Amino acid sequence: MPTPLVVSEVRKNFVMHLRGGLVLPVVSNVGFSVASGECAVLSGPSGIGKSSILKMLYGNYGVDGGQILVNHQGKVLDMASAAARTVLDVRRKTMGYVSQFLRTVPRVAAIDVVAEPLLARGVAQEEARERAGRMLSRLNLPEALWQLPPSTFSGGEQQRVNIARGFITDHTILLLDEPTASLDAANSAVVEELIAAKKAAGVAIVGIFHDADVRRKVADRLIDVSAFSPGRKAA
Numbered sequence: 001m002p003t004p005l006v007v008s009e010v011r012k013n014f015v016m017h018l019r020g021g022l023v024l025p026v027v028s029n030v031g032f033s034v035a036s037g038e039c040a041v042l043s044g045p046s047g048i049g050k051s052s053i054l055k056m057l058y059g060n061y062g063v064d065g066g067q068i069l070v071n072h073q074g075k076v077l078d079m080a081s082a083a084a085r086t087v088l089d090v091r092r093k094t095m096g097y098v099s100q101f102l103r104t105v106p107r108v109a110a111i112d113v114v115a116e117p118l119l120a121r122g123v124a125q126e127e128a129r130e131r132a133g134r135m136l137s138r139l140n141l142p143e144a145l146w147q148l149p150p151s152t153f154s155g156g157e158q159q160r161v162n163i164a165r166g167f168i169t170d171h172t173i174l175l176l177d178e179p180t181a182s183l184d185a186a187n188s189a190v191v192e193e194l195i196a197a198k199k200a201a202g203v204a205i206v207g208i209f210h211d212a213d214v215r216r217k218v219a220d221r222l223i224d225v226s227a228f229s230p231g232r233k234a235a
């Protein structure tokens, strides 16, 4: 079976159009691969480019060079050069992403926000909602909130909706951007269990965890993003 995710020679500059086209090189020569069942954690100081790398892997940020090869339904394709339609298909079937903040859609109930990725994969509505409810219970979101849109939820409640939505599918690659940042110890522990279950199921995970304790528990390997800082020679 091909490796789920192989990143090589990826480069990213930000161009500040409001500053006369000033070019800010963020990362260069990014290279790593993530095996099935492995959790690789991006580490390094604030502002070094960790979130930018996750956003490039997911196709939210364009890439100025290099390859992001994913095993999508038995075929290897390059997210760095894939057409928008292909990127959406990869997101639906292969690659999940738990962003730092939930993007709420007005009037959509929390339970439907969580069930939506299952519906997109063809799961019947009743089953999708039942599974969404189970996931929200596991993350201790009070049932009274399930039918409400999450826009008024607390930071930690929104993050739990986001986590439930990200972990509900059987995507083979999962990107996690600080999933425990707004959570208390009990809910962080639930997320650690969910990550362990994904690893046991063979999912390849790339994550960012500022909490050293969580990082120590979930990481199989640290990837030092400072090594990809432009100007530094690759190790």
Ligand SMILES: Nc1ncnc2c1ncn2[C@@H]1O[C@H](COP(=O)(O)OP(=O)(O)OP(=O)(O)O)[C@@H](O)[C@H]1O
Residues within 6 Å of the ligand: 014, 026, 044, 045, 046, 047, 048, 049, 050, 051, 052, 053
């Ligand atoms: N859309 C953008 N436009 C311009 N600059 C950006 C953009 N996104 C990120 N940057 C810049 O790229 C650099 C890397 O940011 P990034 O968020 O990837 O760092 P990080 O390592 O995840 O930081 P933190 O640990 O603080 O979250 C920063 O200097 C940031 O200002």
